[in-house]
Amino acid sequence: MPNTQPIQLDTQLCFQLYTANKKFNHFYQKVLKPFNLTYPQYIAMLTLWQYAPLSVKELGDHLNLDSGTLTPLLKRLESHGWIKRQRSKEDERTVIIQLTEMASNEQDRVFTHVKSCFEILNLTSDEKSDCSEAISTLEHKLDAFNKAKND
Template sequence: MQKIQPIHLDEQLCFQVYSTNKKFNHFYQEALRPFDLTYPQYIAMLTLWQYAPLSVKQLGEYLHLDSGTLTPLLKRLESHGWITRSRSEADERTVIINLTDDATHNKREVFKRVNSCFEVLGLTEEEKDACSQTMQTIEEKLDQYNHEV
């Protein structure tokens, strides 16, 4: 019988990703606190700053989130004055998300706070690109595996 070697916690790539993610979340929690934004709200805002107006379905496709997860997040963003939601004139079943003037005005300040992450990390552009490429490869391989299972 083949002896199975234990895998140590500090050798687990999944644990390294998990641990790093927790630390990123803490960084973003502090960076976004002055704007009363959570990280999920921030990534929604990033997408909207880039592509608005968007339907809820389109936003969900960008973020890999379903409407059941997005709806409470969008309600909070709307109640805090970041977005507006309205029914599409072409199809009343479709909800369109737009940015408010405050969201457009605060974009630069949010980016200033969040971009300090690169100063904290001290990564060169090449190192950042390499990390990003590695994470993208991992994500693609996991997607491939999950579609096969």
């Protein structure tokens, strides 16, 4: 019987990513509290600030979220005045998401606040770039693995 080393939890990349993700979510929960936004709502707003108007499907494609996950998130954003949803005149099955005046007016304030909070983490631009590059590499390798397994 081979003598294998036990797997240690704290050496597992998956656990490190899981833990970092939980800590990032907690960080963003505090950062976004003044705007009454959750992290998923914030990334939806980032996408909408960049590309709106979008259909629910287009937004889901950007965020890798299905409509079942997006619909309650969008309902909350709408009830808090960030977005408007309306049926497309060309295709009633399609729901178009538009920014409200409030969302447009708050964009710079949200960006400035998030940026100032991020400065507290004291990440150098090189550290941020290294993290982003490593995560991107991992994502691409996971995508390739998943694609190969599905073929």
